[in-house]
Amino acid sequence: MPFLKNAEPAVSEVVRKALREGLASAQSPAAVFFNLRAYQQKLVELSEAFPYPALNALAVKTNPLVKMLKMAADKGFGAECASAGELAIAKKAGFPAGRIVFDSPVKTEQEIRYALDEKIHINADNAQELALICRLMKNELSCRKGSIGLRINPGLPLNEYNRYFSAEERNNITGMRSSKFGVLLGQAKALLIQNDEFSKILTGLHVHIGSQKSPVEMLIRGIKNAVGLAEYLNRNHNYQIRTFDIGGGLPVKYRDTDRTISFGAFSNLLYSEVPLLRNYSVITEFGRAVFANSGWAASKVEYTKTVKNEHNNEIKLALTHIGKNMISRYHELLILDSAGGLKTGAPIPQTIGGPLCFSGDLIGINRTLPLIQPGDWVIIKDVGAYTFSEWSFNANRRFSPIYGYNEENNFSILREGQTAEEVASFWE
């Protein structure tokens, strides 16, 4: 479902209440809101699709809000971390070490030592990292009981999937031969056969094929090929690989035409295509599909103007407070009036610009929407994943406040907005 089905009147109600309570105002002209019931529902769907003993480790980079992660930690979920900062976030959110997966493609020796000491599962990215882990585990008593995976790049023939990708999207596929992630399947096979010592420490394999645009058949094919490698190594080379981390990558709907699949349907398809996966203790690392659709942003329109293109055609522009500092991809937009009511009127093409200091700072180009006026609110849909977590410092805008709301539309603060002084003190 892009956004939440039929949610527009409900969003209008939430904005009206936020205006009454001063959470959205002339002084606080941009905020992110999370429908916490919708989020919790996604957690239920995920845990039903991959029930215990699978470990569902949420990708922290998608949405690092400690309070939302804590809700998941309390329900037995895990955390997938890509940096020392994310390990600290996971700790703050209350994930026990045994439910944390450390995945960074570039880990320092110190970070690896920390993860080994804490008994955090590490997915090594490459042969050199695996050798370093092996050395540390041999030499340091406290490190001896690590749980170690190796990221496999199945090297999928991307040309077979060309129809799914634009040139830009191809760069987001991590499971193609030229990608910087993991060890290519064939190379991994040779590496693990030739280095017997790895069989003493390696407990898992890991794949993550890409985010959003990767077709489901491609995700499954990557997993299947790497499970084949685990089976081969266990059968023929003294390996005891017991854990298989399938990564994340399930797409969500940002627009009606986006192809997607529920966690349940994906799990059914995966286990029917890769029955050998049942031999392993499974880790999942979903992010986007958990968080994207339950979050939306409200941004006040400050000014409007009309400009002209090179053909002398008029372009109606609306200028608002959230731009490319938070929004890097297509999101559907909804316009509310200054009181939070659904805006009506004949839709006309308009372009919505953000507050940053470069001309590409546009969050909607030629969108057909009711006439936008100063004081209106632009609602940016489906911003729960990879938006504020990829915040840019351009123009040093203040980070927006983030609120959750429950079924009664009661608000809770998920993160305070930044003050100008806090922005300044970052640079001190």
Ligand SMILES: Cc1ncc(COP(=O)(O)O)c(C=O)c1O
């Ligand atoms: C290693 C790893 N696992 C999981 C994820 C989450 O992917 P998604 O949000 O598409 O589920 C990512 C995202 O880039 C990743 O790099």
